[in-house]
Amino acid sequence: MTFNTIKHLFKFSKSQQTGIAILFGIIIILQFVCFFVDFNSLSKENPEKQKWLSLQSEIDAAKLENRNYVAKLYPFNPNFISDYKGYKLGMSVQEIDRLFAFRKQNKYVNSAEEFQKVTKVSDSLLNTIAPFFKFPDWVSHKKENGTYKDFPDRAFAKKEKIIAIDINGATKEDLIKIYGIGEAISIRILNQREKLGGFVSIEQLNDVWGLTPEVISNLNTHFTIAKLPNLHKIDINNASLKELSQFFYFKYELAKQIVKYRSMNGNIKNIEDLIKINGFPVEKANFIALYLDF
Known part of the structure; x- marks a missing residue:
């Protein structure tokens, strides 16, 4: 290849020369940028990521506090x-x-x-x-030797003839006289009676928290249902969900099932219809029926 041939290869038109000059200029500028600019400082984190990272110290502190947390105990049975x-x-x-x-x-x-x-x-x-x-309070009335205190004003002495009185007319003092009942439990029984509007069966005392079988047996001996109280009955077919759920034996879920049953099957005619509802306390149906108006 002769010199003239090589020289011919490097002959460019004016526009080609301008393009080559611009290309070299761009290359040089890029080299300077790569050399002098720190691209690490230009990288930016996701704003959401930065937000969560800023909370990391608080999260760590909360975990440490939770690890050292000791649950506070309250009195319990x-x-x-x-x-x-x-x-x-x-x-x-x-x-x-x-x-x-x-x-x-x-x-x-x-x-x-x-x-x-x-x-x-x-x-x-x-x-x-x-x-x-x-x-329960009756336990605290025990002596150290395991026997109960003898109450001097006990109304029902063991050798006396027991005259049962109506539980719906009993006072706090009447209840406290019973072997195994203290003030707190007597108040609990009276509160239960007030919620229901009166007891219709002695069996309902089983629903009072804190009564042992022995105490319930004593209550059955000394109290009775002389006559049914004047109850404010619940209209089972027209009562609202709120009214039904406020009845002691109808929790919210059961009240919803009753309303659903009414809407799908029409009026509830008797307690047998209620027994068909899922979750109904069948064992208490006899006395629950006395609180309802069909």
């Missing part, structure tokens, strides 16, 4: 410990199961020592939770 409650207290599954098995026999623990005997919890755990045990 150990007879009614649930699975979750037992777990939170530090009881093992076996210890909780022993308590459940004991309660299924319709028995109650009445002291911290009896609780440990039934559940076999350790001394250290018992010492931690026992100060929060709260037993």
